[in-house]
Structures are given as structure tokens and as C-alpha cells.
Amino acid sequence: MEICKFCNKRSSAARHLGNDELEKLGHSCVEVSFEKGDIIFKQNALSSNIIYVREGLVKIHMAGPEREQILKIAKGPTYLGIPTTLGDKVNNYSATALTTTEVCFIDIQVFKDFIDSNSDFAYEIIVNLCKNELGHFHRCVNQLQKQSPGRVAETLLFFADEIFESDIFDLPLSRHEFGDLTGNSRENVSRILSDLDKEGVIKISGKSIQILDKDKLFFISKNG
Amino acid sequence: MEICKFCNKRSSAARHLGNDELEKLGHSCVEVSFEKGDIIFKQNALSSNIIYVREGLVKIHMAGPEREQILKIAKGPTYLGIPTTLGDKVNNYSATALTTTEVCFIDIQVFKDFIDSNSDFAYEIIVNLCKNELGHFHRCVNQLQKQSPGRVAETLLFFADEIFESDIFDLPLSRHEFGDLTGNSRENVSRILSDLDKEGVIKISGKSIQILDKDKLFFISKNG
């Protein structure tokens, strides 16, 4: 089992692992492929593995008091659900594939052993957790304070800049999911998107989106 | 310098430190007292220390796009701002004392050294970060989806159960701050609190609050 040793998508933490450790990781690591819509792990199920997304797009979501809430969109390569695996016995949220996704299931004990024996690995995980939390704080405050068009604009910029690195892309979410991510009703998402289209800020046709006036979109994202 | 060696409020992580390490911690650790309203650290300032709150109540807050947002209320003993210190060069949020607060400033390099040399300490920090993040997810979703009375009720229960462990307490926040915490306008906080008073769920007089009907308050917290 040398899959991890020669893996070209190792995490920044795993780059600190030695050959022996990578071999050990390879032995306890299972690679699985998920299709769009497949659930990778489910809220309230026992959390028994650390998930590493080698490739693909995943939504992290949890059942809120009123409706489903998408907490974030994660893009491989990235760890998924370290907090929910190390912080509780049971998953506090679900992860669902938005595209075809390559995932490694890492045995939690092996992961703990690395933290124990390799302090560079541990430190990298800590920094990772910290950065995630900061990102989440910012996202949360934006969600809470901006109004709908601002949240939609911000999310479009997020997809363009962080996920697809292009101003033309296919939205990997339904209007309903886009609402769950931005805290809007399905109808309101439609309305805001077609308003943006009418104003010439973006061009939409179904799920395909093209950003025409990025400055204006950025302005809307900031101011309302 | 043996203040840490004989400290009776050590963190769960620091309990894994040996005598040598505690002595080293004592040498690099500065104890400071803050009064109500004092800023412990400030958003956008250089983050150079890990903060450990030995005793007291602190608000964590950041400037949002529209107004100030209180992210959480922290009660000593607890670490503060590990994410903002290890995750970025600059503080992503501020911390302000709500009561008289005893704080230890821990040199970041010493903290890193402990992560490096003591894997139990590191693991404890990791679990801590994970649990914090889970708590924050839940808080965020509740804030986003519940409507105003539900958020106010939830926050009152939080103060009663988590902070004061009593159904009679003095609110350590102004109505304005309570709004910044629950995402309401100052006026709306007043209205909701006096409604709850009129319905006999709580009894208010200024900042002092008594919960009279906890079941009903819980119901309101859950259902709107």
C-alpha cells in the first residue's frame, strides 16, 4: 500500500510525514469515489474516520431549527470534518458531494498517532483548524448582517474566485440549495439572480453563470 | 516564577504539562487584571500572545459590514483567541472584558514549544479547537434561522445555564450589546424582553433578570 507515499495531492500536514508514516497511512487509508448527490457522512451518525477530499466539491450542511443550512462549500484537496470527528462522538453535520469526488477515509487512531508522534503534523493541523475558524467567523458575520443581494453577490464572487477561478462557471447548486447557502428562499434567489442579469452585472442561463461587471458585483457584495 | 505551577485554574491542556514546563510557562507568562469595558485585545492589532482568561467574563466581537457583531461570550477559565493568534498575523476580532477579569498573556513561542514537545498538550488544544468550532456552527445556524424572540430566549437560557448557573442573574450587557449579540436592534430587544415580562416568562428590572417559566422560555427558544 503505497498510495499515500506517491499521492500527488498530499495535505500540508501530510507533507510533514516521513516515509514510514506515509506507509502506515497507506495501510489504513481507504479511497472511495462519490457521485454528485452522494452523502459522504451524515449528521448524527457515529464519526469514526477523518475524511480527506483529494478532488471534488462538497457541501457541508446541517439541519437547522427551520430548514437545512449549508455551512460551507469545500473544495479538494482538503480535510473534512476534523472538528466533528475529534470534537464529538457523533457527526454534528453532514457532507454531500456536489461533483464527482475522490475521498480518502483515514482511520482516526492512525490520525491521532501522527499527532502524537509528529509535532509538525500536529502544528499544521492546529493552524488549519484556526484558519478555518477565522474563515467561518467572517462568513457568519457577513451572513448575519448583509442583506440578500449582498449575500448572493458575495457567494457568486466566492465561486468565481475561490472555487472555479474563472468568471464563467456552472453553479453546482440548485436554486433551493443556493438559498440554503445564502439564507434566502428559493424564490428570492431567482429574483435576485434575474435582477442582476437585467442590470447587466451577470449573464445567466440555467446554471451557467458569467460575471460581466465584477466591480459592480463586488460593490453589491459590500454594500447591500 | 512559580505562578503557573501552583495555579489552581490550569487549563485541561496545561494539566498535561510537567513541572519543568510549568516553570517555563511561569517565566514567560504575564498576569494582568482588566476592568469592565477594558479592551483585552483589538481587531487588526498584531496578535503576539495567547490569552488565557483565569477568571471573568469576556465578549468576543468583530466589526461586521453593518454593525458590531458579538460572536460569543467567553467565561474563564478558558483560552481566548488561539485561532486569531495562530491563524493570522493580525487579530481578526476583539476581546473586551464584561466584568473584572484576570488574564494571563502567554508568549506565543512558548506555546508553540509546548505543542512541539508535549503531544498531550497539543492534542488537548486540538480537541478544544474542534469543540469550539462545533459550538460556533450551532450558534451560527441558530442565529441565522430563528427569529428574534427565539434568539433572545436562547441567549437568556445560555446566560442562566452556562454562565451564571442560576435563574436569577444580572445581564452583563446593555440592551444595545444584547442586540449585537442576538442580531437585533436595541429597540427590538427592549420590546421582546418586556413582552416576555408581560407574559410572565421572566421578570426584569433594569439589568436584573429572573426566569419564572423556564419551560416556556425553552419552548420560545425552540419554536420562534
Added chain:
DNA sequence: ACAAGAGTGTGATCTGTATCACATTTTAAA
């Protein structure tokens, strides 16, 4: 190729909450 179901666009209403306006109370300072 077709039907059935899911997903989407858009107008008309309804409602929670912000905002404005002002009276009143509390706190802090002189």
C-alpha cells in the same frame, strides 16, 4: 417520444423587524 416529477421564474400578498421619533429613566460628571 412521452408522461410525470422536479426544478424554476415571477407576480401578489403578508409579516417580522428595522427605523424613526420621542418620552423617560439611569448613570456619570461637575
Added chain:
DNA sequence: TTTAAAATGTGATACAGATCACACTCTTGT
């Protein structure tokens, strides 16, 4: 104590966004 300043309560109004209603358009399977 007096006075200014800050914090609070409460009604009236305005508006963003949810909800309802329905037509339309894609999927998906048979």
C-alpha cells in the same frame, strides 16, 4: 446636588424578504 449625557421603553411607520399561487421548463425514466 445639579446637569449633561447615555441608556432605555414604546408607539407609528416603512420595507425587505417570506410565503402563496401558478405558469413554465427542464430532467428522468419507461
